[in-house]
Amino acid sequence: MLPRLLISALLFAFVAFAGAFPHIRILNEGDDACSKEKIERINQMILDAKNLASSANDTLYKPNVAKSSGFVALFGSNANPIDIANKHFAPFNMTPDVPKFVSSVQNLTAKDLTFTCPTYGAPKDTTARMSTRNWDDGDDGPDQRNNLIRIYPSSFEYVVPDSTGWHVVDTLSVPTAVRAVIAKTWFDEKAVPMGFTLVHEMQHADAFIGTKNHCIDVKYTNTEGKTVKAYGLQQAQRITAAPKVVNAQNYAWFAFLYRTVWVFPDK
Ligand SMILES: *[C@@H]1O[C@H](CO)[C@@H](O)[C@H](O)[C@H]1NC(C)=O
Numbered sequence: 465m466l467p468r469l470l471i472s473a474l475l476f477a478f479v480a481f482a483g484a485f486p487h488i489r490i491l492n493e494g495d496d497a498c499s500k501e502k503i504e505r506i507n508q509m510i511l512d513a514k515n516l517a518s519s520a521n522d523t524l525y526k527p528n529v530a531k532s533s534g535f536v537a538l539f540g541s542n543a544n545p546i547d548i549a550n551k552h553f554a555p556f557n558m559t560p561d562v563p564k565f566v567s568s569v570q571n572l573t574a575k576d577l578t579f580t581c582p583t584y585g586a587p588k589d590t591t592a593r594m595s596t597r598n599w600d601d602g603d604d605g606p607d608q609r610n611n612l613i614r615i616y617p618s619s620f621e622y623v624v625p626d627s628t629g630w631h632v633v634d635t636l637s638v639p640t641a642v643r644a645v646i647a648k649t650w651f652d653e654k655a656v657p658m659g660f661t662l663v664h665e666m667q668h669a670d671a672f673i674g675t676k677n678h679c680i681d682v683k684y685t686n687t688e689g690k691t692v693k694a695y696g697l698q699q700a701q702r703i704t705a706a707p708k709v710v711n712a713q714n715y716a717w718f719a720f721l722y723r724t725v726w727v728f729p730d731k
């Protein structure tokens with residue numbers, strides 16, 4: 465017989481996701497279609513994000529993790545680790561490793577979530593690496609409702625720090641990103657793998673994590689008095705506790721750092 469706790473965890477998963485988990489697909493025709501090469505990268509991104517989320521989940525289930533310095537730094541001292549695991553990381557476990565394709569984003573439903581690949585020239589093409597559009601967002605008009613994860617060209621190239629400064633690469637593996645983290649005390653959030661960004665982006669995707677768990681990009685006023693989004697690791701730790709648990713980037717940092725350079729229990 466399953467222990468009582470496990471049964472309730474399974475029931476929770478069933479109740480939370482039965483019939484609700486979206487159909488995840490990649491657009492492969494028409495405007496904003498993802499090329500064959502990009503589709504390969506997207507598939508790798510999904511595997512990386514699933515691995516990051518799975519190890520974040522495992523860390524969050526460990527006893528006393530809520531008292532660890534990394535957890536407190538990213539979620540504050542009153543957050544509930546199991547809650548965070550179930551709401552923000554468990555859905556990745558249900559994501560197909562290799563999504564099917566869809567040839568148009570017309571006439572999809574609120575239960576569909578589609579990866580698209582806008583080219584240079586699309587709105588936000590140079591300001592964001594990816595952006596999430598939810599069914600209830602009004603900006604494309606009510607006749608064009610959609611759940612999209614838009615992956616812009618800048619997701620497919622990276623500026624990576626090295627001993628002589630920086631160089632540009634078109635892929636960035638998790639181990640390479642880890643070396644970049646270790647090499648720099650201030651880690652530039654541009655040099656993170658696509659899987660990291662997907663963990664972030666999915667925190668905005670209501671069809672994926674549920675409207676109640678929707679996260680935002682919290683604003684932070686830096687030492688020069690400039691208001692920025694709290695993407696950087698220092699900013700993610702410096703915002704106060706309540707914003708921490710609604711800042712999408714804090715989930716990405718938690719997953720990334722506990723898979724790579726932070727260990728639990730810490731010393
Ligand atoms: C989360 O981790 C716990 C403990 O390792 C495990 O029992 C559970 O299946 C994991 N959940 C997911 C969705 O991976």
Ligand SMILES: *[C@@H]1O[C@H](CO)[C@@H](O)[C@H](O)[C@H]1NC(C)=O
Binds near residue numbers: 568570571
């Ligand atoms: C979407 O629905 C409209 C109206 O029914 C139809 O004209 C159009 O062809 C459909 N588009 C696709 C891609 O199926």
